[in-house]
Amino acid sequence: MKKIILAVCLSSIACSAISFESKDIPNKLKQNRNATNQYYTQLIQSTNSAQPRLAELSMLMTMLPKGGDIHHHYSGSIYAETYLDWVGQHGFCVYRESDAANKLEKFKVESRPAQIAAASKICLSADAIRKDVNFYRELISAWSVQDYEHQVHAQPAPDQHFFNTFGYFSGISKYSTNQGLQILKQQAKAENQQYLETMLKSAPVTDHPELASKIDSLHSLSSQSEMQQAFSQYADFLANDTMAQTKIRDFVKELNADAAGIDDAEFTLRFQTYVSRNSAPSKVFSGLYAAFAASHLNPLIVGVNIVGPEHGVVALRDYTLHMQMFAFLKQRFPQVRLAMHAGELKLGLVAPEHLQHHISGAVQIAGAERIGHGVGIMHERQADQLLAELKRRKVAVEINLSSNAFILGLQAQAHPVTLYLRHQVPIVISSDDAAVSRNNLSHEYFLFTSRYQPSYAVLKQTVYNSIHYSFLNPSEKTQQLRQLDQRFMQFEAAAAKLAASAKPK
Structure with missing residues (x-):
């Protein structure tokens, strides 16, 4: 009978070899999965006891396959x-x-x-x-x-x-970006992470004073016709201006150089590009046009985002205007994927009316496929219907526990992660700005499991969500999911062995 030898190398855990008869593979995999489930359940239940096993849980979360980190800011992730x-x-x-x-x-x-x-x-x-x-x-x-x-x-x-x-x-x-990405790659691989979708650079802006003044005179209550006319004129200019197109092509070349030598058999890198939501409306629009155009030109740029403090004066004033810009450009570049920081707000940080429409605007107006943060969901107008819509549209919410706790003070049961889970809205766990927060993706999973005690099935599905809801193309997703299957098989074999060794003598 042929024997199968499975090499298990997870994070910094020493490699070991597991040998078993090929006919026993299905049973062995099931045994490992059950043993991992039981061990994990014991660890999260211990967090309610007088002697929580937090160190063991932290180690297990370091070993855990992470899939991808798809809400990630490059500059905030370099220590x-x-x-x-x-x-x-x-x-x-x-x-x-x-x-x-x-x-x-x-x-x-x-x-x-x-x-x-x-x-x-x-x-x-x-x-x-x-x-x-x-x-x-x-x-x-x-x-x-x-x-x-x-x-x-x-x-x-x-x-x-x-x-x-x-x-x-x-x-x-902005210096040594390829070197920085190599560092992030090694850190990710050490955590058993296989995919990174990072926001590295903002898209270039090209000014046209006359057309810019028309957009700068708009506001969130301007009519659709006023917005469409101003957007169309500026977009037509940018589409035909030699300088604007040169900037976009140069931007694409820069990102190609940044990514050189990063991808390998075990790790894949892709970019989102973005604009700042606290800039003048014309700069936001010009940058967004360049972002959409660059994403259209370069398969490494898989999505477009908008960043910056959502509670800033300009960001609040122009929020709906920004959503209309996304909607307009999505019509011109329909294949471009959209993730969006939305609902990174809490009661008291802004006036109540600003809590009522940011997530819904990002989804219903702009067409966002993923929501970054989304912690203001409970204050949205008709939040129950919005949750049902997020579930129906399969809009994933990117959960950033550490930054939400520090910036907004939202942690423990005040954070709506369990609200999303109860309403079957897909979530992903992400790191946001790990270096600024002084942690890593493994710690985000530790916080998720220790605080909210999801079942092993929910934890595993959350990991898989990071690939399912990534902006990779279908064939790339299939390849990544197969790799993740293999990583979980290895993880569960190692976790089963760890569980056996952890039993009291």
């Missing part, structure tokens, strides 16, 4: 320590104090050669920062959420602190 390395490699510096007269800000990276020389007394090299233990600690805390809850001195609000970090390291984050 501060890596950015500091790049500051040193490029000969840049970081301000150790602010100079309001010269518009210099503490903790911000300086990349301009003239300014580096002129501000040498207050702008430190990477080596100097590492020698100054106190400032080094301050810097890591400013570029992430590390130590935030332990600080007692005056500090910005959590949401402001979180979004401030991007401004500090923006001077270095």
Whole structure:
């Protein structure tokens, strides 16, 4: 009888070999699945006991196949320590104090050669920062959420602190993007993750003052005809302008270079591109046009998004206008896929009327196929009907537990993840900005399982959702799902062995 030897190598767990007769494969796989289910159930149930087995659960979630991470911001996922390395490699510096007269800000990276020389007394090299233990600690805390809850001195609000970090390291984050993606790839593979769909770069903007002024005069209550006329004129200009088209082609080439050498047999990378929702309407529209056009040209760019604080003054003012822009461009580029940050809000953060239509607008007006965050669902107008619509349309909600807890204070049962599950709305677990949050995707799964105790079947389906609801094409999804099947077979074999070894003697 032929024997099957299955090599099991998961994350940092040592490889082991499992050997069994080929005729026994179905039974063995079922036994491993049942043993994994039982072990996992014991671990999550222990979280309610006096002796929770959190370390074991954390290890199991590290071993767990992750499928994909499909709500992911590149710049917020490179750890501060890596950015500091790049500051040193490029000969840049970081301000150790602010100079309001010269518009210099503490903790911000300086990349301009003239300014580096002129501000040498207050702008430190990477080596100097590492020698100054106190400032080094301050810097890591400013570029992430590390130590935030332990600080007692005056500090910005959590949401402001979180979004401030991007401004500090923006001077270095655009450098070494291929190197950064290689780092993220290795981190993902260490967590048993096979697919990454990241937001790396915003789409380029091309200005036309006269046409821009027409869009900038619009607002969310403007008539459909006014919007359509202004959008059409600007879109026609961008479609025929040599400079605009050159920018789009150059942008596509940049992303091709960024992705060079990343994909392999065990890992796949794709991009979303995006615009900032707190820019002037004309800049949002011009950037969105470029984003749609770039996605149309390059199969590596699988989707378009809109980012930035949703509670910003401009973002709130122009929300419906932005949704109409997406709807208009979706008609011109119908094959482009849309994920959208929507409902990253809570009661008290904004006036109540802004809580009532953001998720529904993203789905019903813009045509979003996935919703990022979606934590304001319970305050939406006719939320029960919206939940039914999300289920019917199979709109997946990207759950980002760590950032929702820090930015909005939504955690434990205040978070609507179980609401979505009860209404059979598909969810995916994602990392958002793991480096700013100082965690990883495994920890997001740990939070999901330890807090909400989903069954093993629900956990496994959630992992598979990250491929089912990705923006890969059908043949790529089929390939990824087969790979995920194999990874779960290996995981369950290793987990069954782990469960057996963990039993009391």
